[in-house]
Amino acid sequence: MNESNQQAGKIYLVTALVMLICGLIFGVLASLSYIIPGLWNHMLGFSSMRPLHVSSTLFWIFLGSTGCVYMGLQELSQVRISGKLAAIQWVLWIIAIIGIFYSYSVGKFGGREYWEFNPLFALPIAAAWLLFIINFGKAVKAIKNWPVYIWMWMTGLVFFLFTFTENYLWLFPYFREHFILDTTIQWKANGSLVGSWNQIIYGTAFYLMERIGKNQEIGRSRIAYGMYFLGLLNLMFNWGHHIYTLPTDTYVRYTGYVVSMTEWVFFARIIYLWKQSVTDIQKNYHYFPYRFLMMADIWVLINLGQAILMSIPALNLYTHGTHVTVAHAMGTTIGINTMILLAACFEFLGNKCITFHPGNRWLSFPFWITQISLLVFWLVLNIIGIKKGLWQMSQNQKPFNTMMESMSGWFSVFVYSGIVLMLSLGILAFILIRAHVRCREKQKTEKQIQVLI
Amino acid sequence: MKLKPVNIFLFMCLAFIVFSSTIYIKPYILNKYKKNPQLIESSEGRLVWQKYNCQSCHQLYGLGGYLGPDLTNVYSAPGKGELFINAMLKTGTPKMPVYHLSEIEQTRLIAFLKTADASGSADPRNFTTLYNGMILAK
Numbered sequence: 001m002n003e004s005n006q007q008a009g010k011i012y013l014v015t016a017l018v019m020l021i022c023g024l025i026f027g028v029l030a031s032l033s034y035i036i037p038g039l040w041n042h043m044l045g046f047s048s049m050r051p052l053h054v055s056s057t058l059f060w061i062f063l064g065s066t067g068c069v070y071m072g073l074q075e076l077s078q079v080r081i082s083g084k085l086a087a088i089q090w091v092l093w094i095i096a097i098i099g100i101f102y103s104y105s106v107g108k109f110g111g112r113e114y115w116e117f118n119p120l121f122a123l124p125i126a127a128a129w130l131l132f133i134i135n136f137g138k139a140v141k142a143i144k145n146w147p148v149y150i151w152m153w154m155t156g157l158v159f160f161l162f163t164f165t166e167n168y169l170w171l172f173p174y175f176r177e178h179f180i181l182d183t184t185i186q187w188k189a190n191g192s193l194v195g196s197w198n199q200i201i202y203g204t205a206f207y208l209m210e211r212i213g214k215n216q217e218i219g220r221s222r223i224a225y226g227m228y229f230l231g232l233l234n235l236m237f238n239w240g241h242h243i244y245t246l247p248t249d250t251y252v253r254y255t256g257y258v259v260s261m262t263e264w265v266f267f268a269r270i271i272y273l274w275k276q277s278v279t280d281i282q283k284n285y286h287y288f289p290y291r292f293l294m295m296a297d298i299w300v301l302i303n304l305g306q307a308i309l310m311s312i313p314a315l316n317l318y319t320h321g322t323h324v325t326v327a328h329a330m331g332t333t334i335g336i337n338t339m340i341l342l343a344a345c346f347e348f349l350g351n352k353c354i355t356f357h358p359g360n361r362w363l364s365f366p367f368w369i370t371q372i373s374l375l376v377f378w379l380v381l382n383i384i385g386i387k388k389g390l391w392q393m394s395q396n397q398k399p400f401n402t403m404m405e406s407m408s409g410w411f412s413v414f415v416y417s418g419i420v421l422m423l424s425l426g427i428l429a430f431i432l433i434r435a436h437v438r439c440r441e442k443q444k445t446e447k448q449i450q451v452l453i
Numbered sequence: 454m455k456l457k458p459v460n461i462f463l464f465m466c467l468a469f470i471v472f473s474s475t476i477y478i479k480p481y482i483l484n485k486y487k488k489n490p491q492l493i494e495s496s497e498g499r500l501v502w503q504k505y506n507c508q509s510c511h512q513l514y515g516l517g518g519y520l521g522p523d524l525t526n527v528y529s530a531p532g533k534g535e536l537f538i539n540a541m542l543k544t545g546t547p548k549m550p551v552y553h554l555s556e557i558e559q560t561r562l563i564a565f566l567k568t569a570d571a572s573g574s575a576d577p578r579n580f581t582t583l584y585n586g587m588i589l590a591k
Contacts, residue, residue: 038547038550047510109504112508113517151458176500187516188473229461400522
């Protein structure tokens, strides 16, 4: 395979890593408001900091996923993906990102949770995604008997566009004027959106397992398809667990409840089975991708238990609207999604051009610090959430501010562990970006030498 | 019909479309969707809520940010209500800056909070647990 073929995918991965660094920095800045109230009131404001953090993190996931799919397609498909389409898609993303960041910075909002920007900026994102689907469709035509990860990528791509569009139904007065319907659809779209990006990322995990283990059976086994359809079922129907307290229809809430009980069981098992089949040579050759996938497996298990408990309405009553939900969101986006995406970045950005040696302390140290600080971060968010849950169920409720102030010590631990997490993940992202830049320089020099010879 | 992945996928998509459609059309079928000035003003109020990104700190039915309190029932909460909301918007708090809403924006935002309040209770203490783990508003 020609190295230049891979550039489209690599550009997405590097842009995604820049977004990850932005997301980490904005996250820490926003979290400071918990220990220094009103800190940002005279500058950007918490209402700007939070969406800057959320959007950057989402862009890390979407652009990272795009990069992984392009890298995978270029290796699998006999037909090249269209570099032009991928480039236009990237430019559209950059236009949207610059516009969104600018509007947040000057306090111009207008959208909803996850997408707080003016709906106008949704247009370049939707157009970029449409080009992605076209490019994907052209490439997969050449692949016969799709392995499960192609199904997962296709599902993620299609359902992202569907949920993204559904998220803007509020623009029509019919939806917006009916409060319960409007709120139901908002969380239906958001819930399914998470399911759609999970499809792309878990698909990438399958692809990486196949690539590292050199075993094509992983993506074609019955258990893999079982997991895919279970994920699809959850993507479509589990979102009801977000809105148990909302007076929406009973069947919506029961569907969410029943479907949520089936989450993720297969995924943890698949990674475990794969682990048994990987040889020591493969583990060593793909040292960091392997380790990040292993950590994703552990985080799946941690989050699996929490997700199932939170989806039981009687327990959800205590955790809903509390930081337990934040802990779950952080555990999944950092513990699972980010670990898989970083595994992909180490696999695709390094490997042939620059090798990431297992003994490299600049990688091993931040890797372990990331896991430890994330565990502390996750635990403290759960403690804060449980405390708030008990407060909201107590009959002699103290005022909200008193309750928040009583947890200031825990909020400090939350902020400091967040800072450590930012530094460790930031170092890993920086090393990957630097490796890519050096790799490009190395290739240019080699070409110049060849011309001279 | 053989149980191929494509068939299962198409069947699930069909089920999803039917499920989604029942949600979309319910107000229309039950004739709940009637144009009236209160609904229009409240929907405009939701746009004010979005314009000032109130959701970054506040919640409705436990959904939104975590820095401030849930505002679903602030309109009818003892010691709060319309006057309290007006005062908070005009003076702010150490944690919440003053947003300088225009009079019309303030009226619309209050209409929106009134609608949210009338839709039900977000207080978890107002729910009972059923034998199967599901919760039901008292």
